[in-house]
Amino acid sequence: MDIRKLDDDICVAPQITVDDVAEAARLGFRTIVANRPDHEEPGQPAMADIEAAARKHGLNWVYLPVESGNIRDSDVDRFAPLLSDAEKPMLAFCRTGTRCTVLWALSSARSQPVEPLLMRARQAGYDLSGARPRMEQQAREHQD
Template identity: 70%
Template sequence: MDIRTIDDTISVAPQISVEDVAEAARLGFKTLVANRPDQEEYGQPAMADIEAAARENGLDWVYMPVESGNITDQDVEHFAPMIRDAEKPVLAFCRSGTRCTVLWALSAARSMPAREIIDKARNAGYDISGLAPRLAQQSQDKD
């Protein structure tokens, strides 16, 4: 399992296996978030199996599928309160971890400078510098 820490509240990972869930719990994660649609790709583990493992290992489970390459403002509107209210630390996963990172970044833009967001993502291995204009827009849309 390739866990990439963004900050002390959230880490992201590429697709995890059912077996990885116990390790995530052992590492101290409290909430597991799936941002990948079920059956997005042939051979990926069923989300129902990962959910069962999460519950079996005492993790809160959130299934919030998002279409790859098409993260909408509505997706961010759902992700922001979920991540704010989730028991932490959170481990979010998708195919590569990028979707989760982008969702986090766009929701964090409401309370954190874009440069800090881009740096945190880069430190976790994700270059989201191309999102700078959208991060600025999210910052302007603060509540």
């Protein structure tokens, strides 16, 4: 399992398997967030099977499917509360981890400076420079 840390509360990963759930629990994760829709590609593990494994290992499960390459503001609105409300640490996954990272960055930009978020994503192996304008928009729209 290729786990990449974004901050102390959340890590992201490419598609996980049912067997990976036990390892996630052993590593101390408390919540698993699935951002990949079921049946996105042939051969992908069923989300119901991963959910069952998560529950078996005492982990919280959140299924928040997001279409690849089409993250809407409503998706960010559903993801953002997880950063404050979900039991931590969280492991979010999708096909490559990019979708989860973009959701984290857009959500976090509502309350944190954009540049450090871009740097943390880059350190985790995700170049979100193309998302900067949208992150800045999230910051402007959600200023107190």
